[in-house]
Amino acid sequence: MTPRKPESHWKAANGTPLHLRHVAADDGERLRRSLDKLSPEARRQRFLGAVNSISDAFVRDLTDAPRERQCTLLVVRREAGEEIPVAGGRFVIGDTPETADSCEFALTIGDAWQGQGIGRRLLRALIEEAEARGLHRMIGHVLLDNRAMLALARHQHFSIEASPDDAQTRLAILDLPRRKPARRRSPLERLAGLLRKQQR
Ligand SMILES: CC(C)(COP(=O)(O)OP(=O)(O)OC[C@H]1O[C@@H](n2cnc3c(N)ncnc32)[C@H](O)[C@@H]1OP(=O)(O)O)[C@@H](O)C(=O)NCCC(=O)NCCS
Secondary structure: OOOOOOOEEEEOOOOOEEEEEEOOHHHHHHHHHHHHOOOHHHHHHHHOOOOOOOOHHHHHHHHHOOOOOEEEEEEEEEEOOEEEEEEEEEEEEOOOOOOOOEEEEEEEEOHHHOOOOHHHHHHHHHHHHHHHOOOOEEEEEEEOOOHHHHHHHHHOOOEEEEOOOOOOEEEEEEEOOOOOOOOOOOHHHHHHHHHHHHHO
């Protein structure tokens, strides 16, 4: 499968240049360093419960899992020529015949970088990638007290539903492809339509 390139460059609120790209095979060490800096609260929200340390297996899966099965995007900044991940987003495609056309997503924005639109960018990029791959549904598990993630999902037109497995969690669900909003007609087009009607 030829990977698409949802690349983009922009500047954070404090002027830092940021770059969104696919994860690469040699990102493991960088990811480990950034994940180890996450606050206990960010970890709790990301992993839906208290997590002391993030396992090597988790980090390895981020870099090594086959692209056919998942999509992992990073937002990185540069310092002294080195890339430093500040955020990441991922979806993993279901592995049963019933779930093969849907995926589960999660986002992680470094504490210092939250509230600057990075989550919104990452989620949009994941939605576009899932759509391009012909997937029909995206699902995210979100803690009930995660106001930021629930707001972000709602703004991207996810529906928020109760989770059958856990009263403390909500499911954010988006059916794909998204319906295109009807194009608004220009005043000139509306006038032309009115005139046509009158001539009938
Ligand atoms: C939740 C999280 C992904 C949001 O990403 P972010 O980059 O901080 O959010 P953004 O700046 O892109 O804001 C996105 C939207 O959420 C809203 N939002 C952000 N923080 C909010 C808060 N604390 N309360 C309510 N709404 C909030 C913003 O108003 C924004 O709305 P808009 O789309 O209309 O502009 C991020 O804070 C995070 O990684 N938290 C820790 C891990 C986590 O919760 N992961 C989610 C598990 S799926």
